[in-house]
Amino acid sequence: MxxxxxxxxxxxxxxxxxxxxxxxxxxxxxxxxxxxxxxxxxxxxxxxxxxxxxxxxxxxxYVDVWNSYNMLRYFGNSIFISISATIIALLISIPGAYAFARRDFPGRKVIFYTAVFTVMFPSIVLFIPVYELFYWLELVNTYFGLILGMGVFVMPLAIWLLQGFFRQGIPPNIEEAAKLDGLTDLTAFLRIVLPLSAPAVAVTALFSFLNAWNNFLWVYLLTSDAEKRTATVALYYLTAGDTLRQWNQIMAAVVMLVLPAVLFYGLVQGRVGEGMGAA
Structure with a gap:
């Protein structure tokens, strides 16, 4: 045996x-x-x-692609936009998911399922209305437009992930006990619920960051100024030339593009396992 x-x-x-x-x-x-x-x-x-x-x-x-294609600028844009979009998504999705999980208000289910249903739409279906809206708001070709667009795009998924954790991972009696000790709803959330939900927040931050970091179509749609492009779009222009492609440089750019995402995962991987198991 x-x-x-x-x-x-x-x-x-x-x-x-x-x-x-x-x-x-x-x-x-x-x-x-x-x-x-x-x-x-x-x-x-x-x-x-x-x-x-x-x-x-x-x-x-690696040296040639970094020095010859302004990669410092593009990687700086990617880091700034991805982190900012992740912060915006978390700032809105955390209280939103908590409200969906713990509060009963008119239209709660309709609003929640409507938000989650938008995840099922392919991105390309939303391009024309989003571009027209951003053009009307003068957000095309701006950092704020890119950050807002990516943050809003990932927000339904973030809300869906977090509300499941708030609903199943944290018993309501913990908050009730905190209120008996004199805490308000807000302080109970900030001092008790939020620290306990750190693993789920880490998972949501990871998904939000990777979605923004790897995003190509939204950046390509909303930018025409080369100074506003991210590394993913810069990689596209690196491969789109009519001359002999430098495949070693293209692969070096791919390695550099993947490395920050791997490093970010390494920073939060301790929480990711807990969050995936709890969610």
């Missing part, structure tokens, strides 16, 4: 390892290509290796 369990465990680990290798293979290929010279990257006769040969190994693609 013990040998059978060990054998089953070994088969399970082998399957997980194979699945992990298949999942990571595209990322390893991107990193490999970014470390090659461009001639080597497009050379079909070069042996397929995970690590490039020392004759073709170079970091120049």
């Amino acid at each position: 013990i040998d059978a369990n060990k054998r089953n465990r070994s088969v399970l680990y082998a399957g997980l390892l194979a699945f992990a290798l298949v999942g990571f293979l595209p990322y390893l290929w991107i990193i490999r290509t970014s470390l090659l010279t461009n001639i080597a990257a497009i050379n079909p006769d070069l042996p397929i290796l995970i690590l490039p040969w020392k004759d073709y190994f170079t970091f120049s693609s």
